[in-house]
Amino acid sequence: MSLYDNIRRVTPYIPGEQPAGKVVKLNTNECPYAPSPRVAEAIAACDADRLRLYPEPDCLSLKKVIAAHYEVKPSEVFIGVGSDDVLALAFLTFFAGQKPVLFPDVTYSFYDVWAKLYAIPYETVPLAADFTLRPEDYAHTNGGIIFANPNAPTGLALPLTGVEEILAKNPESVVIVDEAYVDFGAETALPLLQDYENLVVVRTMSKSRALAGMRIGYAFASTRLIRAMEDVKASINSYTMTTLSLAAGKAAIEDEAYFRETLAKIIKTREETKAALQKLGFFVTESKTNFLFARKPDISAQNLFEGLRERGVYVRYFKKPRIDEHLRITIGTDEEMTRLLEELKCLCIKLR
Amino acid sequence: MSLYDNIRRVTPYIPGEQPAGKVVKLNTNECPYAPSPRVAEAIAACDADRLRLYPEPDCLSLKKVIAAHYEVKPSEVFIGVGSDDVLALAFLTFFAGQKPVLFPDVTYSFYDVWAKLYAIPYETVPLAADFTLRPEDYAHTNGGIIFANPNAPTGLALPLTGVEEILAKNPESVVIVDEAYVDFGAETALPLLQDYENLVVVRTMSKSRALAGMRIGYAFASTRLIRAMEDVKASINSYTMTTLSLAAGKAAIEDEAYFRETLAKIIKTREETKAALQKLGFFVTESKTNFLFARKPDISAQNLFEGLRERGVYVRYFKKPRIDEHLRITIGTDEEMTRLLEELKCLCIKLR
Numbered sequence: 001m002s003l004y005d006n007i008r009r010v011t012p013y014i015p016g017e018q019p020a021g022k023v024v025k026l027n028t029n030e031c032p033y034a035p036s037p038r039v040a041e042a043i044a045a046c047d048a049d050r051l052r053l054y055p056e057p058d059c060l061s062l063k064k065v066i067a068a069h070y071e072v073k074p075s076e077v078f079i080g081v082g083s084d085d086v087l088a089l090a091f092l093t094f095f096a097g098q099k100p101v102l103f104p105d106v107t108y109s110f111y112d113v114w115a116k117l118y119a120i121p122y123e124t125v126p127l128a129a130d131f132t133l134r135p136e137d138y139a140h141t142n143g144g145i146i147f148a149n150p151n152a153p154t155g156l157a158l159p160l161t162g163v164e165e166i167l168a169k170n171p172e173s174v175v176i177v178d179e180a181y182v183d184f185g186a187e188t189a190l191p192l193l194q195d196y197e198n199l200v201v202v203r204t205m206s207k208s209r210a211l212a213g214m215r216i217g218y219a220f221a222s223t224r225l226i227r228a229m230e231d232v233k234a235s236i237n238s239y240t241m242t243t244l245s246l247a248a249g250k251a252a253i254e255d256e257a258y259f260r261e262t263l264a265k266i267i268k269t270r271e272e273t274k275a276a277l278q279k280l281g282f283f284v285t286e287s288k289t290n291f292l293f294a295r296k297p298d299i300s301a302q303n304l305f306e307g308l309r310e311r312g313v314y315v316r317y318f319k320k321p322r323i324d325e326h327l328r329i330t331i332g333t334d335e336e337m338t339r340l341l342e343e344l345k346c347l348c349i350k351l352r
Numbered sequence: 353m354s355l356y357d358n359i360r361r362v363t364p365y366i367p368g369e370q371p372a373g374k375v376v377k378l379n380t381n382e383c384p385y386a387p388s389p390r391v392a393e394a395i396a397a398c399d400a401d402r403l404r405l406y407p408e409p410d411c412l413s414l415k416k417v418i419a420a421h422y423e424v425k426p427s428e429v430f431i432g433v434g435s436d437d438v439l440a441l442a443f444l445t446f447f448a449g450q451k452p453v454l455f456p457d458v459t460y461s462f463y464d465v466w467a468k469l470y471a472i473p474y475e476t477v478p479l480a481a482d483f484t485l486r487p488e489d490y491a492h493t494n495g496g497i498i499f500a501n502p503n504a505p506t507g508l509a510l511p512l513t514g515v516e517e518i519l520a521k522n523p524e525s526v527v528i529v530d531e532a533y534v535d536f537g538a539e540t541a542l543p544l545l546q547d548y549e550n551l552v553v554v555r556t557m558s559k560s561r562a563l564a565g566m567r568i569g570y571a572f573a574s575t576r577l578i579r580a581m582e583d584v585k586a587s588i589n590s591y592t593m594t595t596l597s598l599a600a601g602k603a604a605i606e607d608e609a610y611f612r613e614t615l616a617k618i619i620k621t622r623e624e625t626k627a628a629l630q631k632l633g634f635f636v637t638e639s640k641t642n643f644l645f646a647r648k649p650d651i652s653a654q655n656l657f658e659g660l661r662e663r664g665v666y667v668r669y670f671k672k673p674r675i676d677e678h679l680r681i682t683i684g685t686d687e688e689m690t691r692l693l694e695e696l697k698c699l700c701i702k703l704r
Contacts, residue, residue: 001524003550004576006449006495012586018409031404040400043596048392051565051600052383054558057370081433084589097358117587143358172353198355206406213403213595224356234364235469237436243565244395244596248403 013113016316024339026330027314029152029181029291031210033262033333035248036255039211042247055243058230062241065250066218070190075223078230079249081240083180083204083217087146088114090200090219093232094174095120099143104133106322108152108178127151131285133158135165145170148178150186153318153328155287157186167196174225176200181289183208183263184270190220197222207290208263209252216241216249266290266331273329273337280341280348295326299351307347313340365465368668376691378682379666381504381533381643383562385617385685387600388610391563394603395596407595410582414593417602418570422542427575430582431601433592435532435556435569439498440466442552442571445584446526447472451495456485458674460504460530479503483637485510487517497522500530502538505670505680507639509538519548526577528552533641535560535615536622542572549574559642560615561604568593568601618642618683625681625689632693632700643668647678651703659699665692 016028063074080086091114095101100123103111115122125137131154138145145166150157167175167189175198177189182203189201200221206212219229233240241249252259274284274292282294295301305317305327316328329340368380415426432438443466447453452475455463467474477489483506490497497518502509519527519541527550529541534555541553552573558564571581585592604611626636626644634646647653657669657679668680681692 003524003526005524006446006451006526007577007580008445008448008584010583010587012583013590014586015406015409015590018406025405028406030406033404034401035403037400039403043400044396048389048395049386051387051391052385052562053377054367054370054380054382054564055567057367081589081592085592088588093360094358096360099358113587117584172355172357174355174358210404212406212591215407215591215594225359228359231362231364232360232469234366235362235465236440237433238365238367239564239567240433240437242567242594242597245594 010117011113013110017314019314022312024313024332024336026332026336026340027316029207029289029330030212031207031262031266031290032331032336033210033265035210036252036258038251038255038258039248042251043244046244046247050243055239055241056246057239059241059246062246062249065253069253070220072190072193072220073223076193076220076226078219078221078226079241080217080219080233082206082215083178083202084110085215085240086202086217086219087176087178089229089233090176090202091115091120092118093229094176094200094225095144097143099141101144101146102138102142103146104151106131106151106154108148109318109320111146127154131156133162135162138166139169142170142173144174144176146176146178148180149189150181150184150288152181152289153291153293153316153323153326155285155289155291155293157288160187160189160192163189164192167192167199171198174198174200176202178202180204180207184290185267185288193220193222197224200225205249205252209259210262211248211252214245214248216245269334269337270331273331273341276341277344280344290331292329292331293326294329296348299348301325301327303351304344304347307351308340308343311343313343362469363465365462369666371666374664376665376684376688378684378688378692379668381559381641381682382564383559383614383618383642384683384688385562385614387562388604388607390603390607390610391600394599398596398599402595407591407593407598409591411593411598414598414601417605421605422572424542424545424572425575428545428572428578430571430573430578431593432569432571432585434558434567435530435554436462437567437592438554438569438571439528439530441581441585442528442554443467443472444470445581446528446552446577447496449495451493453496453498454490454494455498456503458483458503458506460500461670463498479506483508485514487514490518491521494522494525496526496528498528498530500532501541502533502536502640504533504641505643505645505668505675505678507637507641507643507645509640512539512541512544515541516544519544519551523550526550526552528554530554532556532559536642537619537640545572545574549576552577557601557604561611562614563600563604566597566600568597621686621689622683625683625693628693632696642683644681644683645678646681648700651700653677653679655703656696656699659703660692660695663695665695
């Protein structure tokens with residue numbers, strides 16, 4: 001018997017690198033534009049003396065702002081420390097049965113990490129050869145379902161009819177739709193909330209609201225499901241959101257004009273970059289996110305990834321089955337994408 | 353089979369009330385004084401554009417500041433979203449065996465909540481009649497030990513020799529010493545860190561550093577134990593600390609003079625309030641914390657609690673075995689304590 005025998009052994013999720021210094025950072029799907037100016041104002045308006053007090057219980061003021069914006073009830077909103085916190089809590093709360101939870105074989109690589117940590121049985125369901133998700137593959141016995149829509153790292157979106165098919169076929173399972181990237185052009189499942197009590201929709205302010213540094217994620221579901229998440233959350237940590245995160249989140253949601261403007265810029269840059277990559281001979285999926293998923297049939301993705309890295313351009317490369325010939329490239333500013341394309345042009349000549 | 357069958361059922365921890373409006377709030381052990389002025393400066397100095405990026409990985413800059421201050425290595429420091437987050441992760445990481453974890457019967461009421469949530473077997477060990485912890489009671493087979501020092505809500509501290517006795521008798525168990533209140537006058541276990549590889553010391557910036565609103569907790573242990581906590585944390589959420597919390601935490605630790613001054617004021621007020629309560633006929637434990645644990649033999653604590661509440665003075669009352677005749681009273685400003693004493697004087701006459 002040793003001191004170390006009772007310690008939990010895990011295989012943690014490895015996030016994208018966070019290099020310091022002057023690099024072109026297109027590897028963790030951050031927003032290239034600053035958050036709304038109202039965020040800075042809201043933070044500056046917080047009296048420092050308030051920080052000696054615990055934050056507002058239940059995050060109610062932020063819940064109210066989110067609920068009003070998305071036309072749901074505050075009791076149908078959950079708030080956490082980024083969507084990873086929300087998703088981890090949702091796994092712990094909703095996937096407590098014995099049957100396997102289903103998710104795609106190619107998707108956000110945190111899903112199996114949470115399942116393993118919480119000893120949740122799971123089964124991966126292969127995407128089609130073109131990386132699309134087939135709703136009919138999610139009709140067999142399960143203890144819950146989760147998928148990202150749009151999916152990462154493929155960027156592909158499932159139409160609302162497909163989401164509804166999965167919900168309708170699984171009335172006894174909680175179905176989590178991870179909509180981290182939905183603002184960039186996919187259809188949200190939110191309109192299905194009133195008809196499907198098994199639906200949980202998860203969002204983040206890290207991407208489209210440019211607030212990765214303030215750690216704000218949220219979820220929508222029935223009052224009953226949200227209550228269950230709140231109870232589990234309250235069994236771990238009474239106060240997870242800082243006073244300043246609550247203030248920042250409210251300000252970000254309230255500035256709709258700035259939000260729309262930022263999204264339009266990113267989508268425009270995405271489509272231009274996609275066309276330019278295709279011109280260079282890349283196959284690029286139809287992304288509805290703030291990243292592109294691209295491969296060059298004649299050049300190794302790993303070599304491109306490493307070559308870009310040497311030149312100070314960071315993109316994401318997953319050495320995993322089915323996707324190890326792809327790069328995931330975050331949409332940055334126009335200047336950053338020009339730089340990326342220049343470096344890729346050189347590398348394509350060099351590596352061919 | 354119903355949708356709700358796979359949902360986890362828990363009994364969450366109930367934190368103290370957070371009343372809005374003009375009340376005397378002596379119920380959640382917050383600091384009555386603002387955080388160091390350097391905290392406000394550090395927050396104001398953060399460029400809002402940085403918030404679009406994920407926070408610094410590994411919280412290394414804050415770890416370095418904490419490590420330098422407490423004379424340990426950065427690899428011996430863990431940082432989380434308040435000490436509740438740190439403690440919950442420590443439970444999940446270190447108490448993964450089959451033998452029962454030991455903690456006192458009267459202590460922080462979150463311990464059994466975490467044990468139940470993570471299905472950790474546990475056994476409560478009765479404190480002595482005077483609420484002191486007897487180290488010899490922690491010598492039988494166990495899968496880990498946790499106790500608060502000073503203890504809450506009793507306020508009593510175990511001398512360092514007692515802490516060392518528990519560590520020495522349990523070389524195969526991780527022993528967590530929860531030092532949320534240690535700055536207010538108890539002996540820290542930190543000097544034992546180099547001799548006991550089974551020691552984990554947990555701290556918070558919510559009390560003595562006046563940063564409850566920024567959610568910053570930390571832990572000290574061997575590099576190996578901290579690594580295990582980091583791996584579990586990275587299996588839940590890659591980034592838990594906001595960019596502004598990291599900045600605020602550094603500033604708070606660096607302002608030692610302000611910290612010492614705040615502590616001295618609180619300790620002075622505590623001793624004066626204790627004497628005044630004794631004059632009113634209260635029995636008060638020898639608190640080494642920022643709260644007092646007091647009872648009046650001839651008056652019901654619940655009646656006092658409710659009477660104070662009606663008069664706008666919030667203290668904490670636990671309707672639990674052994675302590676349901678006590679009040680836990682946070683040390684506020686001198687003005688707040690004068691108000692408390694006045695109300696208690698009236699109530700004691702009224703309720704006798």
